[in-house]
Amino acid sequence: MRLYNSAVSGNCYKVRWLLSLLGHEFETVELSVVDRSDREQKLGGKTPFLRVPVLELDDGSCLPESNAILCWLAEGSEYLPSDRTARARVMQWLFFEQNLHEPNIAVVRFWVAYAKNADEYPQPVEIRTAAGNAVLQTMDRHLGENRWFAGGNFTIADIALYAYTHVADEGGFDLKPLANLQRWLADVSDRPGHITIDA
Secondary structure, eight states, X not given: OEEEEOTTOHHHHHHHHHHHHTTOOOEEEEOOSXXXXXXXXXXXXXXXXXXXXXXXXXXXXXXXXXXXXXXXXXXXXXXXOSSHHHHHHHHHHHHHIIIIIIIIIIHHHIIIIISOOGGGOHHHHHHHHHHHHHHHHHHXXXXXXXXXXXXXXXXXXXXXXXXXXXXXGGGXXXXXXXXXXXXXXXXXXXXXXXXXXXX
């Protein structure tokens, strides 16, 4: 398998992590999150979205979109329940992650830490930071009554949400007041097979 990847991308990190957990061998093709001038050359015909990650399978077919890749990889494993309701709980948090979490926390992190152009977007940064803080508070409330996000087990929902949450401070988000979230972050990082985003 080949992963079209960016080392600093949380969306790519979650795929690398699950590939590692499942013991899959893969190679990476690196793309920049800042300089996108080679996207058509490297990703044209592989994904209509021209963004990473894209997982190219051994038969040459390609899977884009991080959470779709997670679902495909996790099928039949402990990381995606077979029970219909339990699986729906996982999907609930995967949709939350891409709809509310990533567009706020990841985007502010990108503007602040990588593009270094947050001063060009003062109002959008302020709006997305406020929305990101609300997302983190929602997560913290849920974790006050649950060890993991979807049921009693660690799943791809936790992988997806951990990816950008554990580096949210790079975008200026303060996680210290969120005790339940801090506990969950520690539990995830202590799990066997955990890898760091820069691994």
